[in-house]
Amino acid sequence: MKKARRCIPLVGLVLLICFPGILAAQQTAGGKTTDLTDGASKKDDYRHYPMWNTSLPIEQRVNDLVSRLTLEEKVGQMLNAAPAIVRLGIPAYDWWNETLHGVARTPYHVTSYPQAIGMAATWDTAALYQMADYSATEGRAVHNKATSTGRNNERYMGLTYWTPNINIFRDPRWGRGQETYGEDPYLTAKLGAAFVRGLQGDDPKYLKAAACAKHFAVHSGPEPSRHADNFTPSAHDLWDTYLPAFHELIVNARVAGVMCAYNALNSQPCCANDLLMNDILRHQWKFDGYVTSDCWAIDDFFKYHKTHKDATSAAVDAIIHGTDVECGTSVYYSLVDAVKKGLLTEQQLDVSVKRLFTIRYRLGMFDPASQVKYAQTPESVLESPEHVAHALKMARESIVLLQNRDQLLPLSRTIRKIAVIGPNADNKIAVLGNYNGTPSHVVTLLEGIKKKLGPDAEVIYEKAVNYTNDTLLAYRDIAPLLSFNGEQGVQAQYYNNEKLSGEPVKSLIEKDIDHYWAEGQTPVPGLGTIHYSARYTTLLSAPKSETMNFEIEGDDGYRLYINDKMIVDAWQRNRWGARQFLLPVKKDSTYKIVIEFYQNEGNAGIRLKAGDRVKTDFTALAEKLKGVDAIIFAGGISPQLEGEEMPVQVPGFNGGDRTSIMLPQVQTELLQALQRGGKPVVFVMMTGSAIACPWENENIPAILNAWYGGQEAGTAIADVLFGDYNPSGRLPVTFYQSDKDLPAFGDYSMQGRTYRYFNGKALYPFGYGLSYSRFNYSQLNIPENTAQGTPLAVKAIVTNTGDRDGDEVVQLYVSHPGIAGAPVKALKGFRRVHLQRGETKALSFRLTPEELSLINEKGIAYQPKGKITISIGGRQPGTDHQSTSNVVSKTILIH
Template structure:
């Protein structure tokens, strides 16, 4: 027994010595690594070290979209350009969420955060799998050109579908949520890197974007065009910003030092990298004509603070620009340091086992959890615009339902632009078929093409024999969007007439005439990213739903809304006008007469509008009568579901400065929240108005909170257009306070 104990003690000692030796050897190996490969050093030290080992040519090779491999330093190729606007795009199987404008209609930052978190998880899995295959090519990186937080200032802009709508505050809340969900919350590593684009003052015309000069006053810049970018930088800590193609007041955005350095870095404290929009630098020579050659273009961009060239100008000409004295090599070092820091923060130079985001379960891609988020988003995005005589929800005892229209069974109507590939796409017809009561006759014919009349059409006569016709009409990415994608558009993707194609309008007119003859009903479901003029369609439809581009679960969500399994709760994030005559010229970037904040014409459907299957009552508004300038305003209100259906309400608070010393918005959205209420339930809702929402931009281009009286309105939409109850109150602000722009 004694010998056995001695043997055990010796064995334990040997094992301990062996483990200690191994640990010391591993530690020695790590210490012997070059600093840039050594995890014992800070990212800043590692960036400085690897930069010192590069030649000028190697440095510049890392500042283009495709950063080529540097074998002697064991630096692999990296692709900076990727997209994930509403799901991982241009990759393998993924979850497709609603397009951004539909996310705007949800008024739900928490939902957007959860969606972005799901997207970044799928992106990480895809990145790991691509690496294993040796795929370092296009769209494999973890740096994304999303979100688009440009203001949807004019409804004719075809790319407005990529934005969260026309309101800077709503855009900032959803944009910050998206960035935080995408980039993760680890203290050391970033999950992915988001990009605030297109900086700045960029919203059409699409066909002129490569040479257009947007003229904007300082007041409009800081009141309208810049707030969302500032929020993403300061609150969201966004990792990158993309410069726009266009000029602002004569200066190309990607060569604008005031924009990229003075405002972005000095004023706002931005720490990430700035990328050009793709091929923007060549436009300095060919379109903007501010440079004589590509060397000058490279120098202008580099000296203006542009870190990354999405394109070829840096690769072709930056080395020569340095050699010719147009750019200092120290400037190149500074620009590249920021790019290298991004790659280190993504964990691309570290042991995968030490990077938390490289351990994500690969089964998460389009998992049930992510599918549920896609369904929730689709459901919350759809807006009920009309419901005459309570036609919807459809009765369960309906005998004959007829589905028609070019988008009824069209997957393109679900995805918009910058989309991914899902094996779970459910069209509207399929979603209706899943929910239709057993024993109900269900028939489908397309009836009409997107923009062409059908030469042989039985649908109009046949549909009128049913009890209810559901016509799924509208636009797809063929007709609106980025110019190279909108292949059926004669307007480079813009929708200059804000109308459905004439073929669809004529089909709806004929359909309505025959439906009325037989005393039947017509439900119109519209897809699209722009607020088309609905004056006539509103009259034709007994019920009208705007579904935007609702993603893979769009059909399922529509089916549940039509049959009353869920109540619609979306709110339009952009004004629907009555006529083109209500809009200023498309190319005029002055905000006078634009968006709900400045438009004096009565809209058809105002920003924030949307119907429900129930009604809500607002009472008990409570807030202080006086606050000091610079204090937040705390407002509470009681909201009650007074109908028979459980539903969500979007509680919106608008503020009006009654005594502003300068021209100011008529009203502005200053706070909002979603609240779920069962039939008969009442909740106390608390909203906070931040001090900057009570500020103005003065004639001296300063942001000030002025003393005086403000009107506060709380309800389910803007107060002057309310169909349900709302409450008003007033608060007096004492004193004044200057804020940063």
């Protein structure tokens, strides 16, 4: 006993120094914390167990840990929010985190890179690797800071990131396509693998962070029906299109995790699918990492798919198929009874629990910080200069010059008066995309142009239109009209639940009701980052008699009361939902306004604004702008319209998806009016997906596609507009002419889809993009014939024949003429190269037998004999679009 008493303080000191992540990890409930060491020394000196011995192999330590868990404890560890196990010193951990294009949803300022589809437009694997490495660095800093403040068990504080999204963007109407790397399996695979390697690091023992390939598999909309959809692609399409990127990440890049999809495949939910989970993933590909369900996907088994009778049968089947973590709230709790009833053995649970703890050990969560180099990453790396510089680099590289008639661009820096018009001209939400973090500063296009031209230039800004209509609310400042108990402002009460129940965590007076919190942020100290609510109470004093126009908008549920009468009831989840209402008021009268609001998960916001609804006069606007030197119209769409399962229902959009790929008509009408004014017009299009703009292509001299460019978007666009950067982005998706080019959205056959199987003429083809320079390809050198099963060497020369330095994206395509079912052409190599004006570089590619193969109707790869055509250039072969580079091709014989 004396020895024990003498050693405990010493061991405690060692743990405090060497295991700060363990001791700082706490069980939280309602804001209260529990020290994990409480009672541990009295009941069980866990510190001497093999699970804590850093000299032992991870497998042995994991086996020891799992052997000490009760059935109930094992099940608890299979939830995304795994609770602490105090008696063993195991801290609580939440598996749910995101870093799609920079660390997302944390309460700290982080670097935000272009949205994934924009990064895909760079065709730059090295830049994507670096971006992922920087994101993991910032993620480590966030985790370390959370650990030091006792918040490391909260959502979005962990090191298991549920990204990248490598689903194939097969249809431009899918709202989540912006999260992907485009429509091509080869490009997606190479970019995704670069991301995984950058994020996970190169340490021989520890993961820098854990990536997760999602959504496995055959998943790309529609959003409104995703919980119940059942898809039955052919074996050819499954192996030719939907699985190659997953194979690359799982087999070659060694991704740590996989997320199974909501939908069913061949009538079995993906998270309990014989073919996907047992045969392909675990048997054929030998995947030994962890699998998480998509969030609440296991519930879908019995709620929507109707393939299982209840939660227990769903949970059992998911475990049998290797789904280790339930992202959700309830279903896996039933596993305790399932084991007790003999529906499942405890040893089957052990398989999953061991996979999960193996990942946590590989992340260094059970080792001294001094042994894990990543655990020492300081907070100072957040938004470091090199990270912000890389965000600018990737934003520049992502911009695609679609049209430049008569070389209107670049614009002259001597411009003294310019107009910046449109709904995306000064929209920070648009440039950040979705699944985003919150940087300390976001450069919009308006700000970027103002900085570029300096204080001597006049920059006129008009929003002019919304995305789909021409009637704006000209806002008034109503803050001076609001008061509570004689004090100007609004009483705000914040609650740590969604039901406004109990005592508020904080009550204070705020200026007005105009709030936005990115996911992971909290309105006031002491409030959780999810599942909170608020009540705002104020008196509005009317300065005159009138009918006031109001607009209330909330990202989740809200209710509005005026004089204790409910006016708006949007308590059901209502992300980005806005309501307008009229309020007749009399001079010197007061009106009690109460708004109740709750946040479920994700971004949050609540706004009450007033103003006058004004229809924009396009002719008058064009007349007003007659004195400018040029007009920049910043239009397109926004993540406020396209995204994940959104309750958006406006013309052209539904549930987060698009019902039409056409540029909203109101924007075309405005561009027509601006063009009639006779001034040069540049269309800067922001979007996460392909937009059909045939009128603009024929009539607007210069068009840039800028995607959702991240925190440095405005600077990058201005750099391209004024020639400080030579545009080099290339399209990772096909821009079709119209909706008529698209098969049915819910049809997962690849026939007629993407450049590989589309036989029509695209508005802008996959791989397309112009430059301010010109590039010439020559001296294509390939053997006249080669044998099956042997690699093929391909060489060529590229020269910058223009008068500007610039980057060229070299693209290599293979086609198999005359073979039924083969792609029209398929990308099999690419490289971004920098060429000074007049410079020539030699290119060399090595095509493997796999890259020269096709997939037959049974889903089996084979290399056919006969003629194949190899093409190299700065674009696809066989297209007659204007271009700043050529294509060279050669047909050879495979024998």
